[in-house]
Amino acid sequence: MIQITNLKKTYGKVNALSGIDLTVNKAELFAYLGPNGAGKTTTIRILTGLTRLSGGTATLGGHDIEKQTLAAKKQFGLVPQHINLDSELTVQENLMVHGRLHHMPRKAIKPRIDELLGYIELTEKRHTPAKKLSGGMKRRVMIARALLHAPQILFLDEPTVGLDAAIRRRLWALIKKIQQDGVTIFLTTHYIEEAEFLAQRVAFIDEGRIIALNTPQNFMDAIGHWAMDRFAGDDMQTDYFGTQEAAKAHAATHQNGFSIRRVNLEDAFLNLTGKKVQ
Numbered sequence: 001m002i003q004i005t006n007l008k009k010t011y012g013k014v015n016a017l018s019g020i021d022l023t024v025n026k027a028e029l030f031a032y033l034g035p036n037g038a039g040k041t042t043t044i045r046i047l048t049g050l051t052r053l054s055g056g057t058a059t060l061g062g063h064d065i066e067k068q069t070l071a072a073k074k075q076f077g078l079v080p081q082h083i084n085l086d087s088e089l090t091v092q093e094n095l096m097v098h099g100r101l102h103h104m105p106r107k108a109i110k111p112r113i114d115e116l117l118g119y120i121e122l123t124e125k126r127h128t129p130a131k132k133l134s135g136g137m138k139r140r141v142m143i144a145r146a147l148l149h150a151p152q153i154l155f156l157d158e159p160t161v162g163l164d165a166a167i168r169r170r171l172w173a174l175i176k177k178i179q180q181d182g183v184t185i186f187l188t189t190h191y192i193e194e195a196e197f198l199a200q201r202v203a204f205i206d207e208g209r210i211i212a213l214n215t216p217q218n219f220m221d222a223i224g225h226w227a228m229d230r231f232a233g234d235d236m237q238t239d240y241f242g243t244q245e246a247a248k249a250h251a252a253t254h255q256n257g258f259s260i261r262r263v264n265l266e267d268a269f270l271n272l273t274g275k276k277v278q
Contacts, residue, residue: 001026001061001075001153001184002047008055009042009208016042018208019056026152029175029185031199031216033192033269039208040188044155047186048078061152074102077146081158083138087131091122091141094130095148102149109148116144120174136167143174153184160194172198192266202265206273219268227267230258238267 002024009017017039024030034040045051047058049069058065061075085094092113099109117123120140130138139159146154156175160168168191175198179185189195195202196216203213212219224240226247231237240263241247247260 001028002030002186003059004043004047004056005058006056007043007046007053007058009039009046009051010054015208017046017054020205020208020210022203022210022213024184024186026184027179027182029179029187029198029200031187031189031195031202032205033188033195033202033265034205035273038205040205041157042208043205044157044186044188048076048155049073074149075151076153076155077149077151078155079139079142079146079157079159081161083135083142085130085138085141085145088129090127090129091117091133092126094141095145098145098148104149112148112150116147119147119177120144134167136163136170139163139167139171140174143171143178147178147183151183153186154178156185156187156189158189159187160189160191168194192264192269196265204269204272212272216265219265220263223268223271224263226260227263228258228260230254238270240267240271 002022004020004022007017007020020043032040032043042051046053047060047065049065049072053066060072063072063075065072086097089097095113095116096109099112117126120143122137122140125133125137130141133141159175160171163171172194175185187195187199199216201213202216202219203210205211224242226241226244228239228241228247228251229236239250241250244260251258251260
């Protein structure tokens with residue numbers, strides 16, 4: 001559904017993207033992770049037509065984003081990081097405006113809104129102004145809005161930022177349901193456990209280049225199954241082990257200032273780059 005070949009973007013002498021190659025399959029939930037300034041936002045802006053590429057090609061649903069821009073834009077829905085609902089409009093009115101902007105037939109918009117409000121479990125909030133919704137409800141409405149015109153691809157840019165753990169997990173369930181219904185999902189997130197739980201494959205990007213691509217489990221298995229964090233002066237160091245017993249045996253050589261836990265996806269990224277996902 002998404003095909004990127006040698007994608008480049010320069011701003012003056014700065015290479016924001018230095019030749020990205022990437023394929024995302026139909027109905028795949030794909031996570032795109034990296035530190036601030038790595039090129040995540042630039043990639044999404046190019047794929048959604050907000051920024052012109054400097055080189056290479058990118059297609060959405062087989063449509064070239066430069067040569068077939070309108071057809072490519074019809075392929076996706078976008079949930080941005082920042083909430084951008086019209087606060088004075090009701091939930092239904094926000095969705096109605098989106099349908100009109102996408103030139104949906106009037107007779108088709110209302111049934112689709114009914115369907116999606118049931119899908120996100122907010123039918124009873126239909127006539128509630130957006131400003132009176134909780135943060136989690138606003139996020140769900142934004143997802144419904146992005147799905148209104150039945151896109152094949154959904155871009156989720158930090159979809160759960162600022163939400164508490166319980167609401168994040170409720171949104172995770174919704175995101176998985178959307179994927180299981182056949183929508184391709186391209187996810188960026190700062191919550192590493194979000195990508196670990198949701199994604200089928202993960203690409204790590206750093207300094208404008210994809211440095212690794214694999215499944216979350218394969219990334220973690222490559223460094224071990226258990227980790228021991230220990231304080232060393234003003235820093236914290238992490239050692240990785242194949243078994244919990246090996247980690248405990250190593251911990252026995254340290255008197256204090258350590259903890260043992262399971263390896264996670266952020267360990268894999270830190271091991272590759274020395275940086276944290278941000």
